[in-house]
Amino acid sequence: MSAVTTHSPHDDAHGHEVPYETQMRSNRLGLWMFMFSELFLFGALFTTRFVLWGNTRPALSQEIGLLATGILLLSSFFMYRCEVGAANGDQKTFLRSALLAALMGTIFFIMVVVMEWNVFGLSGELFGIELFGHLKPSDGVYGGVFYAMTGMHALHVLSGIALILIIWWNGRRGFFTPERHWGVEATAIYWHYVDVVWVFFYPALYLMGHAVK
Amino acid sequence: MSERKSAAYRLGLITLAMLAVLTIIEFFVAVYVQSVYVQSLVLLFIIAVVKAAIIVQNFMHIARLWREESH
Numbered sequence: 001m002s003a004v005t006t007h008s009p010h011d012d013a014h015g016h017e018v019p020y021e022t023q024m025r026s027n028r029l030g031l032w033m034f035m036f037s038e039l040f041l042f043g044a045l046f047t048t049r050f051v052l053w054g055n056t057r058p059a060l061s062q063e064i065g066l067l068a069t070g071i072l073l074l075s076s077f078f079m080y081r082c083e084v085g086a087a088n089g090d091q092k093t094f095l096r097s098a099l100l101a102a103l104m105g106t107i108f109f110i111m112v113v114v115m116e117w118n119v120f121g122l123s124g125e126l127f128g129i130e131l132f133g134h135l136k137p138s139d140g141v142y143g144g145v146f147y148a149m150t151g152m153h154a155l156h157v158l159s160g161i162a163l164i165l166i167i168w169w170n171g172r173r174g175f176f177t178p179e180r181h182w183g184v185e186a187t188a189i190y191w192h193y194v195d196v197v198w199v200f201f202y203p204a205l206y207l208m209g210h211a212v213k
Numbered sequence: 214m215s216e217r218k219s220a221a222y223r224l225g226l227i228t229l230a231m232l233a234v235l236t237i238i239e240f241f242v243a244v245y246v247q248s249v250y251v252q253s254l255v256l257l258f259i260i261a262v263v264k265a266a267i268i269v270q271n272f273m274h275i276a277r278l279w280r281e282e283s284h
Contacts, residue, residue: 069236080272201237202261203243
């Protein structure tokens with residue numbers, strides 16, 4: 001007499017392990033779909049700028065805008081090095097680049113919040129360049145659009161910095177290997193996405209149209 | 214392995230240089246072609262699209278989405 005074992009499809013689903021390669025493809029697709037959904041949010045803000053500002057823009061510090069953009073690009077470069085380091089088992093480059101990317105991101109955040117938003121109401125010049133902005137959120141469509149765009153972007157910068165610090169912390173504990181480092185790859189893609197958004201926001205806020213005092 | 218790593222680091226540097234040059238061009242377009250609004254707007258938008266494409270291709274590795282291997 002043979003023993004009868006009950007075997008349901010439910011058991012199959014739990015017993016079967018998804019191959020890592022398949023899981024990675026799903027992860028990547030999921031991340032890109034998430035970023036695509038975010039595109040609607042940033043796209044709406046970008047469009048709002050053109051509808052409300054038209055051929056004008058507030059008189060913002062060109063030097064701060066250019067410097068902040070350069071720092072964010074540099075941060076993206078370090079994030080790229082961080083990912084390459086993790087993918088090649090270069091632990092030193094991985095950890096050092098992660099910290100540098102987070103540092104550059106923090107400098108960018110400070111430049112937007114402390115200098116451009118001027119949350120502490122400071123004033124001052126360096127080599128004839130005005131260091132602190134004057135635009136307030138209540139300054140009509142200029143203030144409203146500027147703070148909505150930079151605020152939403154700054155929120156993403158902040159969350160990106162938190163993610164970078166998490167992978168740095170986990171990396172120090174040997175959490176990632178050249179074969180398995182999805183956390184690093186996902187953080188890098190997210191951080192570069194934040195950079196891509198700024199690539200469009202920077203000319204829209206600082207360069208396009210005539211400056212209005 | 215080492216050669217692949219060096220090539221990857223080099224790509225990062227080349228990408229950064231391209232982005233830096235395009236950002237500077239963008240800045241000068243805004244300053245010097247500003248009087249011709251439509252032209253400068255179109256030019257600035259094209260530069261932004263090119264910069265975004267470079268980041269998506271070289272830094273974000275969009276091609277991995279339809280590649281077979283895991284890395």
